[in-house]
Amino acid sequence: MTATGSSARPQGRLVRDGRTGPELRIGIVVVAYNAATTLLETLDRIPVDFRSRIAEVIVCDDASRDNTFELGRLWAERPETPPTTVLRHTKNLGYGGNQKAAYSLAIERGLDVVVLLHGDGQYAPECLPDMVAPFDDPDVDAVFGSRMMDRGAARRGGMPLYKRWGNRILTTVENRVLGLSLTEFHSGYRAYRTSMLAAVPFTSNSDGFDFDTQIIAQVVHAGGRILEIPIPTFYGDEICYVDGVRYAKDVLKDVVEYKLATRGFGTAPWVPTPEEYAFKEGDGSSHTIILDMLRRLPPSRVLDLGCSAGVLAEQMRAAGHTVVGVDALELLGVRDRTDEFHRADLERPLPPEIGSGYDVVVAGDIIEHLSHPQDLLRQVRELLRPGGRLVLSVPNFGHWYPRSRVALGIFGYDRRGILDNTHLRFFTRSLLRRMVRDCGFDIVAESATGLPLGPVGGSGRLTAAVRAVDDRLVRLRPTLFGYQHVFQLVPHAEDTVRADVVKVPHSATTDRAPGRSGYASA
Known part of the structure; x- marks a missing residue:
């Protein structure tokens, strides 16, 4: 007799009843x-x-x-x-x-x-x-x-x-x-x-x-x-x-x-699909970049939109932050990995019990799954405290992989990645920049990730060499070689100034020199 098996995490609902023998x-x-x-x-x-x-x-x-x-x-x-x-x-x-x-x-x-x-x-x-x-x-x-x-x-x-x-x-x-x-x-x-x-x-x-x-x-x-x-x-x-x-x-x-x-390629219906959204590990992944950003901040109140099972939220809590998670599904363990969890469909207005006054809102690989992402981004502006910021990561449709698929006439969806079959919207960097500005945000920082070599597999010198070449190409031309774009956003500065102006007496502005706004420091 020989036996084989797998230590992989079960993807179905396997429940053994324990009956044996004559039973x-x-x-x-x-x-x-x-x-x-x-x-x-x-x-x-x-x-x-x-x-x-x-x-x-x-x-x-x-x-x-x-x-x-x-x-x-x-x-x-x-x-x-x-x-x-x-x-x-x-x-x-x-x-x-x-x-x-x-x-x-x-x-x-x-x-x-x-x-x-x-x-x-x-x-x-x-x-x-x-x-x-x-x-x-x-x-x-x-x-x-x-x-x-x-x-x-x-x-x-x-x-x-x-x-x-x-x-x-x-x-x-x-x-x-x-x-x-x-x-x-x-x-x-x-x-x-x-x-x-x-x-x-x-x-x-x-x-x-x-x-x-x-x-x-x-x-x-x-x-x-x-x-x-x-x-x-x-x-x-x-x-x-x-x-x-x-x-x-x-x-x-x-x-x-x-x-x-x-590994994420193709959409074979007979291969089981996991319910939860995978945490992206590895050097240079979008989640790694987001965590690096948050680790440089003092303890903050964070809203994690589309938190899935809460694995990213758990990492943010370990960095000292208080994390409120939101997702359309309540997956196993999510309440243990977040400080607070709310079930909500991000295609609809966010429920008031989520609250406001957040230091950081994280939307990691979320808006591409929405039919109207602008609606969510405009809601996020109202949830941030003054000085708060939105951290947004989005797959880059301008990457060479989907470009090549389209050019060769073999465009199709994958199980994950840029051509994930659950994506409803595709973005290039220019489209993403335009949309966030139209929704009332300024870009204070942006970066691009390289290829997700972890899911593809492999290790050692070859993988290290591919990573080194890919990183250089991403720096040279992120619109073609960047796998994902990661933005740090804040509400438009002029919106904040306009709110402040309302509180300033009219007489306080009358002595300003012609041709100067007096608000450059804002």
């Missing part, structure tokens, strides 16, 4: 397509002494052109069989689509563990007790049967040479990209804890054979633990519907797509 409600999902010649024999091979532990068998006929469905019903009607549901899809859903329907039903029926069994008998039903036994450990989320764990077993079982080599090469690449150590990615003999299935977006997966690769990435991404057990290999006269070349292309595309999506 587990076990389901067997049989996917079948034109399996009339093998289905009954496969079902009959389910060990008799194991059948009492099976809560339900679900036979899913994927719109076969033969009598697979009728034979499934015939088996279900036998008195010695476990409770069985036989389904026939009215159209062919594909290998992955068939699993989606089956797993959704298993979750709906309240099963705890579901084992995938192929109706063509390629995977031995005699191994079902072995597939289920590891779930006595409540930390096991998936069990995969591997034909590659026992050296030479695949060859003895009749697996063709080209399939053995193809399996090993693909598995090696997939392990390398995903950081795993599975002995086989391509076995169709699998068992899942349904709480894990409910925690991952498997219904967004491919309808094809690469469904099995995508769900591996999802389980690991959710922090799940996968355990492998050896199974026998059997190749008979069953019909293979897999196009090997296309399958290899699809699974390689999937693992690369997953890796890129977790």
Whole structure:
């Protein structure tokens, strides 16, 4: 037995109920397509002494052109069989689509563990007790049967040479990209804890054979633990519907797509998306620049707009500031990381309970998510005390990355960064300058960040060299190489002066020399 897993933070809502052994409600999902010649024999091979532990068998006929469905019903009607549901899809859903329907039903029926069994008998039903036994450990989320764990077993079982080599090469690449150590990615003999299935977006997966690769990435991404057990290999006269070349292309595309999506590129719907907005760590990031600004200030009252889970607010509090957080969602832990939290939609007028008189308002990577950012900026002016300032960070659409995407005709959204698929507005530096001035602010300081090399990965000399070159380019031409613009803003000086003038008696200004305003010091 081998096990692999991930220490990554779960992205779904994985909740294990702790049931083990005989208490587990076990389901067997049989996917079948034109399996009339093998289905009954496969079902009959389910060990008799194991059948009492099976809560339900679900036979899913994927719109076969033969009598697979009728034979499934015939088996279900036998008195010695476990409770069985036989389904026939009215159209062919594909290998992955068939699993989606089956797993959704298993979750709906309240099963705890579901084992995938192929109706063509390629995977031995005699191994079902072995597939289920590891779930006595409540930390096991998936069990995969591997034909590659026992050296030479695949060859003895009749697996063709080209399939053995193809399996090993693909598995090696997939392990390398995903950081795993599975002995086989391509076995169709699998068992899942349904709480894990409910925690991952498997219904967004491919309808094809690469469904099995995508769900591996999802389980690991959710922090799940996968355990492998050896199974026998059997190749008979069953019909293979897999196009090997296309399958290899699809699974390689999937693992690369997953890796890129977790780094922020692309919008693959099958890769889970975190609820909370990520804290930007690393030298030169917008959050690092904001924190450096605030660390130079005395203890201040700070309003953090769009605070997400409060990770940035927590850092600001550690620097001695009192932080009030505002966000449309109340994420786990946000009230512990802020001094005060208010739930509010930033697209609407801010509620009065937020108060006013703030020394600093932070809007870190927020206004690009709003349909009318000017409305929020004008509200912020009213929340600042005299002498207070707004710290604003915004992605730079003039950066070479989106410029290149547009120029090459491959413009599209990403999961994060400048082309984040939740961005409603795009800004260049000139557009941003114009907007903040129109909203009543003066720019007292501005800077640009470099590439976010942290999420892309890598370390050592190469990363340091890329960082050094990028930093120099950002200094030379921030409009092209700056990844984000960070502004420090204060309300227009003339607005403050105008308020002061109202309080000054008219006679106090009458002796001023013609042609001089007398307010230059303001």
